[in-house]
Amino acid sequence: MAALLEVEREFYAAHEAEWASAHPGRFVVVKGEHLLGAFDSMEQALAAGAASFGADSFLVRKLGEKQEAVNIPALSLGLLRANPQHPASGSGS
């Protein structure tokens, strides 16, 4: 089974430079191997995607924005609801 949006992400990677040159800073919507369009805002891109594809998934990315790993330490380190026996304390006025 293909990973979610795998086709769209590969298509985006293949065309990112070309689209970024033509539409710098705009938001693109991709479904399958098809570029729906480039939009001025995330809100416009979401509305256009939903208008065309309903409740199906579609890729939305901002051109020129680097895809960096997301950091959520409390989640990835399992620290949510960590409850130490000796909580930290402070001093001073």
Place this chain on the structure above:
Amino acid sequence: MPILNIQLAGQDPSGNQIPAFVALQQRGPVVQVSVSVEQNIAQQLLAQGIALPAPETGFALIDTGATSTCIDEAAAARLRLPAIDVVTVASASHASTQQNVHPIQIEVIGLPITISAPRAIAAPLAAQGLLVLIGRDVLQHCTLFYNGPTGSFSLSV
């Protein structure tokens, strides 16, 4: 600018009241929220006659350490949220994971506004009693004041 002031109350496992500063230290800054599909998508789906699931309600932990806002992945499935991307979540302790990204809107109960989080990351939060982690993508629009000694915090948007 609406301001939400919260002082936590809590009980220990025996049912005894615990001081607010202890409750805040144990639970963290949590707010009650209602989550639904992002409003621009919702409007389009309604126009197409697609019924929207009822909003999900639960607790959101304000997490200044999180780059992005997260939504519980089971709740995301119940809300039938479309995915709009897949991101890599970094981890220092194990292999990085690929997680879906969903557009949501968050209503903080007690604040007369809704907050858009168009790139919320699906994560297994329900086991921790949480529906949402509010990360810095939302907090960049907010002012948060954490008062540890009084066990209270204020959030304004």
